[in-house]
Amino acid sequence: MSANKPTNTSYKHSSHKKLNPKKLPPKKLHNSKWTALKPLKKEKHFLVTEVEFDEEGAVIHCLIEAVISNRSYAIDWTDLKNETKWRQGWN
Incomplete structure (x- = not known):
């Protein structure tokens, strides 16, 4: 067996792809994972479990x-864009 194995650099697993928080589309919020950078009550890792939209597609509820x-x-979903409070994924 060769020590120089070819690697497939084009492979990307979409469920692990992190979005740029500043460009986070609201439709991608549901089931996204977040890490609080300043945990309270030992709560550091979070999952977005509910997102509701109005008729125009604006987020009206985020849990x-x-x-x-x-x-x-319940939080304002735009708070997740604040990189001093939140990081996408579980870090």
Whole structure:
């Protein structure tokens, strides 16, 4: 077996692709994973569990759930764009 194995650089697994938070499209919010950079009550990792839209496609409700405690919090979805508070993915 050759030590120089060819690698497939074109392979991308879309479920692990992180979006630029500043360009986060609201339709991609549901089931997205987030890490709070300043955790409270030991809650650091969150999952967006609910997103509701109005007739024009604007987000009117966003609910995140803490993975460790299963507590849910309603938030303004645009807060997730704040890179001093949130990082996309579970880090």
